[in-house]
Amino acid sequence: MDFVESDSLAQFRTAAREWADEHVDPGWVELEHATGTHHNPDLHALLGRQGLLGAGWPAAYGGTDVDPGLALAVFQEIGARGLRMDGWVTTEMVARTILAVATEEARQAIVPAALRGEVVIVLGYTEPGSGSDVAAARMRAVRDGDEWVVNGSKMFTSTAHVATHVFLLARTNTEVAKHRGLTLFLARLDAPGVEVQPVHTLGGQRTNATFYSDVRVPDAMRIGDVDGGWGVMRVALVHERGTAPAPGGPTLVQRVAAWARHAPGDDGGVLFDDPAVQEELARLAVDDEVSRLLALKVRWVASTGGMPGIEGSMAKLWSSEAEQRRGAVLTDLLGEQALLRVEHGTGRGSGGAPLDGAVEWAYRKAPVSTIYGGTSEVQREIVAERRLGLPRSRPAG
Ligand SMILES: Cc1cc2nc3c(=O)[nH]c(=O)nc-3n(C[C@H](O)[C@H](O)[C@H](O)COP(=O)(O)OP(=O)(O)OC[C@H]3O[C@@H](n4cnc5c(N)ncnc54)[C@H](O)[C@@H]3O)c2cc1C
Known part of the structure; x- marks a missing residue:
C-alpha cells in the first residue's frame, strides 16, 4: 500500500466550506441531538438534487458529473459540522449491493432514485432473537404469485422512521441449513402491515423496532437469488464495514x-x-x-x-x-x-x-x-x- 497521501481533496476544501456555509442550517445539529435521528431528510434531498449523491456512480444508473472529490469534501465538511448522514451511508451500501447482485429491473428501479435522494434505504437484518448470528433470522417470506408475503419483526432498524425502504433478510426455505434458506428483499416502509416503533439508546441515538404483518413485496424487489441471501449478505457486509x-x-x-x-x-x-x-x-x-x-x-x-x-x-x-x-x-x-x-x-x-x-x-x-x-x-x-x-x-x- 502506498501511504503517501494524495492532496486531491485540498482543492475542494474551500468550495466544500462555502457549500456548507450556504446550505447547512446550524439548527440541524441541535435537531439531531434533540431527536436522536442521525439523518436529515432536507439535507439528504438537497444533496440528491444537486447531484452530490450520484458523484462517481455509473451514468447508466443515475451517476452525475459532479466531481467525486468535491462530493467527498462536502460530506466531510458536513461531518465536521457535527451532522451524521446515516441514511445515506446505508442507502449507498444497499445501492452498491443492488448494482452487484440484483436484476437490471431492480437496479433501474432503485439506484437512480437513490442517487436523486428520493429513496432512503435502511438495514433490516437484526431480529429480537438473532444479531451476531444473523443467519438465524426467523422472519418468513412466502411466495404468492408475483409477490412475497412477509411476516416477522426486526430489531434496531435504525433510521427507519425517516426512510422509504428497508433491506430485509427473510427466511424463504426452512428445509435446508439455516444460511442456505435466506433471501433479501427491498420492502417499502409505507406498505400496509409495516409498523415502526422507537427505541432510544443511552447515547441519545434513536433506533427502531419494526414489525411486518402480511407485508407484500413484489418479486421484482427481491435482491439476488431465492435462497441466495447469504451470498448477498456477504457483499452487503463488506460494504458496511x-x-x-x-x-x-x-x-x-x-x-x-x-x-x-x-x-x-x-x-x-x-x-x-x-x-x-x-x-x-x-x-x-x-x-x-x-x-x-x-x-x-x-x-x-x-x-x-x-x-x-x-x-x-x-x-x-x-x-x-x-x-x-x-x-x-x-x-x-x-x-x-x-x-x-x-x-x-x-x-x-x-x-x-x-x-x-x-x-x-x-x-x-x-x-x-x-x-x-x-x-x-x-x-x-x-x-x-x-x-x-x-x-x-x-x-x-
Ligand atoms: C444503536 C444500534 C444500532 C443498530 N442498527 C442496526 C440496523 O440499522 N440494522 C440492523 O439490522 N441491526 C442494527 N443493529 C444491531 C447490531 O448489528 C446487533 O446488535 C449486533 O449484531 C449484535 O447482535 P445482538 O444485539 O443480537 O447481540 P448478540 O448477537 O446476542 O451478542 C451478545 C454478546 O455475545 C457475543 N457473541 C455473539 N456471538 C458470538 C460468537 N460467535 N463468538 C463470540 N462472542 C459472540 C457478542 O459479541 C455480544 O457480546 C444496531 C445495534 C445498535 C446497538
Whole structure:
C-alpha cells in the first residue's frame, strides 16, 4: 500500500466550506441531538438534487458529473459540522449491493432514485432473537404469485422512521441449513402491515423496532437469488464495514488538547503542562492515527478493485475500541466537569459543560460502537480465522 497521501481533496476544501456555509442550517445539529435521528431528510434531498449523491456512480444508473472529490469534501465538511448522514451511508451500501447482485429491473428501479435522494434505504437484518448470528433470522417470506408475503419483526432498524425502504433478510426455505434458506428483499416502509416503533439508546441515538404483518413485496424487489441471501449478505457486509468516513475537521482529541492549553491545572499552570496529560493525549492521537490509516487501507483495497472484508473488520474493530478508550480517558482528564451534560433541544442541561458537552456525549455513545455493524468478538473471529488462519471457534452451519 502506498501511504503517501494524495492532496486531491485540498482543492475542494474551500468550495466544500462555502457549500456548507450556504446550505447547512446550524439548527440541524441541535435537531439531531434533540431527536436522536442521525439523518436529515432536507439535507439528504438537497444533496440528491444537486447531484452530490450520484458523484462517481455509473451514468447508466443515475451517476452525475459532479466531481467525486468535491462530493467527498462536502460530506466531510458536513461531518465536521457535527451532522451524521446515516441514511445515506446505508442507502449507498444497499445501492452498491443492488448494482452487484440484483436484476437490471431492480437496479433501474432503485439506484437512480437513490442517487436523486428520493429513496432512503435502511438495514433490516437484526431480529429480537438473532444479531451476531444473523443467519438465524426467523422472519418468513412466502411466495404468492408475483409477490412475497412477509411476516416477522426486526430489531434496531435504525433510521427507519425517516426512510422509504428497508433491506430485509427473510427466511424463504426452512428445509435446508439455516444460511442456505435466506433471501433479501427491498420492502417499502409505507406498505400496509409495516409498523415502526422507537427505541432510544443511552447515547441519545434513536433506533427502531419494526414489525411486518402480511407485508407484500413484489418479486421484482427481491435482491439476488431465492435462497441466495447469504451470498448477498456477504457483499452487503463488506460494504458496511468498508464505509468508514474519512476524518474532516479537528478530532475530539485535538479539541480537548486545545481546551487543556487554557484549562487551569493543579499548580497554577494549565492542564496541558502536566506530562501525564500530554502522554494520555498522545496515546489517543496515536489511536486516532491508526484508525485513520486502517480506514485508508479499506478505501485503497476497494478503490483498487478488491473487497475489503478483513480490512473492514480490522478497521471497525480498532476504531470502535479506540472510541471507547478515548471516551474513558477524556472523561478522566476532564474530571468532574465531564459529568456536565448538555440536553439538546430541551432548554435544560448542566450549563458550563466544556466543549459543549462533547466528551460527556462521546463517553455515553461509545458503548454501541462495538455492537452495531458486528460486535468486537465477531470481528476478532473474522480476523483470527481468515487472516491468521486459526481454527474456527464454533461449528459451521
Ligand atoms: C444503536 C444500534 C444500532 C443498530 N442498527 C442496526 C440496523 O440499522 N440494522 C440492523 O439490522 N441491526 C442494527 N443493529 C444491531 C447490531 O448489528 C446487533 O446488535 C449486533 O449484531 C449484535 O447482535 P445482538 O444485539 O443480537 O447481540 P448478540 O448477537 O446476542 O451478542 C451478545 C454478546 O455475545 C457475543 N457473541 C455473539 N456471538 C458470538 C460468537 N460467535 N463468538 C463470540 N462472542 C459472540 C457478542 O459479541 C455480544 O457480546 C444496531 C445495534 C445498535 C446497538
